[in-house]
Amino acid sequence: xxxxxxxxxxxxxxxxxxxxxxxxxxxxxxxxxxxxxxxxxxxxxxxxxxxxxxxxxxxxxxxxxxxxxxxxxxxxxxxxxxxxxxxxxxxxxxxxxxxxxxxxxxxxxxxxxxxxxxxxxxxxxxxxxxxxxxxxxxxxxxxxxxxxxxxxxxxxxxxxxxxxxxxxxxxxxxxxxxxxxxxxxxxxxxxxxxxxxxxxxxxxxxxxxxxxxxxxxxxxxxxxxxxxxxxxxxxxxxxxxxxxxxxxxxxxxxxxxxxxxxxxxxxxxxxxxxxxxxxxxxxxxxxxxxxxxxxxxxxxxxxxxxxxxxxxxxxxxxxxxxxxxxxxxxxxxx
Amino acid sequence: xxxxxxxxxxxxxxxxxxxxxxxxxxxxxxxxxxxxxxxxxxxxxxxxxxxxxxxxxxxxxxxxxxxxxxxxxxxxxxxxxxxxxxxxxxxxxxxxxxxxxxxxxxxxxxxxxxxxxxxxxxxxxxxxxxxxxxxxxxxxxxxxxxxxxxxxxxxxxxxxxxxxxxxxxxxxxxxxxxxxxxxxxxxxxxxxxxxxxxxxxxxxxxxxxxxxxxxxxxxxxxxxxxxxxxxxxxxxxxxxxxxxxxxxxxxxxxxxxxxxxxxxxxxxxxxxxxxxxxxxxxxx
Numbered sequence: 001x002x003x004x005x006x007x008x009x010x011x012x013x014x015x016x017x018x019x020x021x022x023x024x025x026x027x028x029x030x031x032x033x034x035x036x037x038x039x040x041x042x043x044x045x046x047x048x049x050x051x052x053x054x055x056x057x058x059x060x061x062x063x064x065x066x067x068x069x070x071x072x073x074x075x076x077x078x079x080x081x082x083x084x085x086x087x088x089x090x091x092x093x094x095x096x097x098x099x100x101x102x103x104x105x106x107x108x109x110x111x112x113x114x115x116x117x118x119x120x121x122x123x124x125x126x127x128x129x130x131x132x133x134x135x136x137x138x139x140x141x142x143x144x145x146x147x148x149x150x151x152x153x154x155x156x157x158x159x160x161x162x163x164x165x166x167x168x169x170x171x172x173x174x175x176x177x178x179x180x181x182x183x184x185x186x187x188x189x190x191x192x193x194x195x196x197x198x199x200x201x202x203x204x205x206x207x208x209x210x211x212x213x214x215x216x217x218x219x220x221x222x223x224x225x226x227x228x229x230x231x232x233x234x235x236x237x238x239x240x241x242x243x244x245x246x247x248x249x250x251x252x253x254x255x256x257x258x259x260x261x262x263x264x265x266x267x268x269x270x271x272x273x274x275x276x277x278x279x280x281x282x283x284x285x286x287x288x289x290x291x292x293x294x295x296x297x298x299x300x301x302x303x304x305x306x307x308x309x310x311x312x313x314x315x316x317x318x319x320x321x322x323x324x325x326x327x328x329x330x331x332x333x334x
Numbered sequence: 335x336x337x338x339x340x341x342x343x344x345x346x347x348x349x350x351x352x353x354x355x356x357x358x359x360x361x362x363x364x365x366x367x368x369x370x371x372x373x374x375x376x377x378x379x380x381x382x383x384x385x386x387x388x389x390x391x392x393x394x395x396x397x398x399x400x401x402x403x404x405x406x407x408x409x410x411x412x413x414x415x416x417x418x419x420x421x422x423x424x425x426x427x428x429x430x431x432x433x434x435x436x437x438x439x440x441x442x443x444x445x446x447x448x449x450x451x452x453x454x455x456x457x458x459x460x461x462x463x464x465x466x467x468x469x470x471x472x473x474x475x476x477x478x479x480x481x482x483x484x485x486x487x488x489x490x491x492x493x494x495x496x497x498x499x500x501x502x503x504x505x506x507x508x509x510x511x512x513x514x515x516x517x518x519x520x521x522x523x524x525x526x527x528x529x530x531x532x533x534x535x536x537x538x539x540x541x542x543x544x545x546x547x548x549x550x551x552x553x554x555x556x557x558x559x560x561x562x563x564x565x566x567x568x569x570x571x572x573x574x575x576x577x578x579x580x581x582x583x584x585x586x587x588x589x590x591x592x593x594x595x596x597x598x599x600x601x602x603x604x605x606x607x608x609x610x611x612x613x614x615x616x617x618x
Contacts, residue, residue, distance in 0.1 A: 078463040081485040106463075107440065108487040111494075132416045135441025152533035154550040160416045180548075185413070185531040187466040187505075188585075196469050199530055199585065206565050206580070208537065224561075227540045227547070234548045323545060333545040 001260070001294045002269055004071070004171060005287050006276040008048035010055050012283065014062040019284065020291040023069040025103065027276060028056055030090065037083055043073040043103075046190070048277050053093055060098040070098075073276075075105030075125035077184050088112045095120045103148065104128070105184065114143045121145040123171070129184035131157065133164035140168050148272065149173070150182060151254075155262055155328050162267045170268050173327050175286050177274030178238035178254035202235070237324035246314050250285045251278070253325035258310035260293045261303045262331065289313055307331070336365070336601045337608040339375035339521070341410060342396075343386055344559060344614065354403050357613075364524045364611045366598035376400045377610070379410030381438055381458050382531055382584045384418035385538070385554055387411060393425050406434065413439035413460055415551065426450055436501065437461070440491075447496045457492055457500040459523065466505040466529045468576040468587035479507045483518050492518065501610065503527030504593050506576065514604040521608040522600065524589075531584045537561050538582060558582030559614075 005021035007013050013024055027043035028050040043049065050056055056072070063070050072094050074087050087109050091102050095118045102120055104110050105127035113122065123146040124130055124139045130147045139147060146169035149158060153172075162170050179186075179200045188199040197203055208224045210216060216224065236242055241252040256263075260271060271294065273286045292313070296306050311320040323329030338361050358373060365371055378396040380386035388396070393409070400407040409429060411422055419442065429435070431452040437443040438460035447455055465479045481502045482488045492500065501521040504510075538554030539547035540561075546552055563580035576587040589597075600606055 078465070078482060079485075080480060081487070084485065084487060107491050108482070108485055111487045111491050129413060129439065130441070131439065132414055132419055132441045134419070134445040135439055138440050138444045150533070152550040157415050157417070157551065164416070180534060181530045181532045185460055185463075186529075187463060188529050189465070189467045189470070191467070191469060199469075204565050206563050208561050208563050211560055211562055223540060227536070230544060230547055231536050231539070323549065329545075329549045333549070 001264055001271055001297060003273065003287070003290055003294055004270055005273045005290075006278070006283060007059070008050075008276050009280070010050065010058050010062075012280055013059040014066070015280075016283065016287055017063045017066045017068040019287055021068065021273075021287055023071055023100075023270070024059070024063055025071040025073055025276075026050055026059065027073045028053070028090075028094070033086060033090070036086070043075050045073075045276055053097055056094060056099065057097045064098065069100040071101035071103055071121075071123055072099050073103045073125070074109065075103050075127045077105050077127045078187075079106055079108060084108045084112060088116070091120075092116075092118065101145070107142075110139070110142050110144075123148055125184075126150040126173070127184040129182060130161075133161060136161055136165045136168055140165065145169060146171055146270065150184060151177065151179070151327065152182065155259065155266070155330055158263070158268065159266045166267065169270060171270035171272050172256070172263050172268050173254075173274055174256040174260060174263075174271045175273045175275075175290055176240070176251055176254070176278065178240065178327075180235055180238060200235075234324045241325070245282060245285070246316065248285070249281045250289060250314050251275070251282055252314070252319070254327045255325050256327035257289060257293050257313065258307040258320075259326075259328040259331050260290075260310075261297045261306050262328075264297050335370040335372050336606070337374045338365075338371045339377050339408060339608060339610045340373065341377040341379075341610055341612045342614050343378075343380045344388070344392065344556075352399060352402065357403075360613055361611050365609070366594070366601070369598065369601065371609075373405065374608075375406040375408055375434070376403070377408040377410050377436070379436070380412060381410055381436065381460060382412050382528070383535070383538075383558070383582055384412050384414050384421070386556065386558075386582075387418060387421045388425065390425055390428065393428050397428070397430065406432075408434035408436060408456070410436040410458070411438065411442065414442050417551070419445065426453070429453060434499070437497075440495070443495045443497060451496070454499070455495065455497045456521065457497050459501050459503055459528065460531070462488075462500050462502050464502070464505065465507060466503060466527050466587075468506065468527075468529055468578055470506070479505060480509055481511070481520070483515060483520055484511055489518055499607075504589055504596070506590065506593065510596075510600050511605045512603055514607075519607040520605070521610050522597070522606045523610045523612070524597065525612065526586045526588050529578075529585045529587055533583070535583045536580070537563065 002022040004023045103123045103125045105125035122143045124144045126148045148171045190198040311317045323332040434454045436456045436458045438458040499519040534548045537557045565578045
């Protein structure tokens with residue numbers, strides 16, 4: 001299996017490539033973009049991007065020197081005509097610097113790139129929300145070499161997609177990025193804290209009410225309160241248990257480690273560690289964890305043994321008693 | 335005169351749908367005062383969740399009502415998984431030729447345009463993406479955002495799929511075109527816009543066992559049709575207050591008075607061709 005891992009600094013590239021990442025992905029926002037378009041980002045992250053094409057060239061050289069690949073996130077979900085044109089200019093420049101793949105999230109950008117036939121692979125971002133076989137086929141027709149599956153995709157949905165378009169590569173999340181919303185269908189901004197922060201933090205009071213205006217029964221209210229409390233706990237877990245790590249720096253989740261053998265069985269060869277925003281240590285621990293499970297999977301270790309290992313990898317197997325941390329909760333619940 | 339489609343999620347909640355007078359009253363109360371309109375279409379379905387795909391029985395009833403009232407009919411569907419596609423394969427053959435289908439993912443659009451060429455496709459608002467951040471509603475500080483239907487490459491994509499209509503929301507920062515668009519018919523949703531959608535549903539997990547809650551594609555009892563999650567007051571003081579609320583998978587915001595007033599201008603300039611009034615998806 002091929003591990004796709006994030007970097008946000010030039011110095012991370014060679015280290016992670018030597019430590020087992022097969023493909024390194026990153027964002028780049030040149031100053032010209034910021035000058036022209038301000039807070040609108042070309043790749044869903046306003047920080048932790050490489051700053052220049054010179055940095056890109058350095059990363060490409062280092063990564064290629066150890067026989068690994070690079071991909072660049074150009075995965076904004078929507079652009080004005082001006083922005084889309086700039087993204088395509090940037091894409092052309094990135095290809096000249098030798099990047100191996102472009103990660104595209106906006107259908108318009110894909111439509112502009114397709115006739116150019118640039119000598120580069122096209123990966124469709126999770127932000128493009130590809131959830132069915134006809135969409136995957138359409139993306140393939142428009143030049144896609146790989147589909148990065150959106151978060152909150154079930155294993156059964158993945159199986160149907162992978163078997164429905166067997167000549168297309170798929171990449172599945174296995175660690176680190178857990179917003180409860182669908183990234184490709186979120187049109188809000190990660191605002192500064194004083195304006196409310198990211199909408200997905202839901203850092204505001206809310207209440208569930210009946211639409212018919214009737215008061216809830218006591219049992220109904222109890223059910224609603226329980227559901228809200230469970231959602232809060234689930235969301236906290238999905239945000240890596242409040243953005244914490246184990247004592248040794250291992251990230252908590254969301255996590256799909258024990259699903260890796262199942263993904264392999266379905267023909268998913270590329271597994272993604274998300275978290276461009278993470279610090280180097282977090283990225284490194286993530287790579288170690290995924291690398292170990294991927295190696296066992298490649299060695300055809302019994303699936304049950306791998307799952308057992310995965311659940312104990314953090315030394316806190318009790319966290320896997322429920323599926324709150326899971327990308328693929330059915331592995332735990334079914 | 336602006337053309338109007340009225341939209342419902344579920345036939346059982348259609349209100350007094352059989353009365354044209356009732357529908358016209360509802361539409362008039364959603365439009366700028368005194369705005370002339372032509373009610374042209376009834377829609378059934380939901381843009382935000384494939385668990386709300388109408389049943390065969392519901393589709394049949396809605397088409398019969400549309401016929402009786404001499405209105406057109408449209409099916410509304412969300413972005414679909416392959417399981418959702420299987421469901422719509424059962425109802426698409428029931429639609430009269432020239433019915434419209436509001437699609438919200440590219441693959442479903444591609445499938446329908448090939449398999450059912452007599453149906454007319456509309457790119458729904460999940461496909462017509464633009465910034466919609468209700469919490470930065472101060473007009474002078476807002477970034478200016480245009481609808482994607484003004485972009486030639488977006489129109490190229492639509493044309494490739496034989497789509498000639500698209501639908502959008504107003505956002506506090508939207509600057510609609512000041513003229514009639516060529517090559518594309520634009521529908522504007524009245525009353526509210528959506529800001530973010532999830533693939534898991536908080537309220538839809540209400541009656542699920544703890545271990546099944548919030549999992550991708552989980553079951554539900556359509557609790558979104560009975561409950562709403564309100565944010566009691568706008569959290570951050572702004573010059574105009576956009577009330578936010580969550581229905582099912584999705585966060586919505588109500589249009590401000592300023593935004594409602596701008597709709598009259600948009601209609602007058604013919605920047606849009608149709609408005610959509612959702613009658614049971616809540617005017618909250």
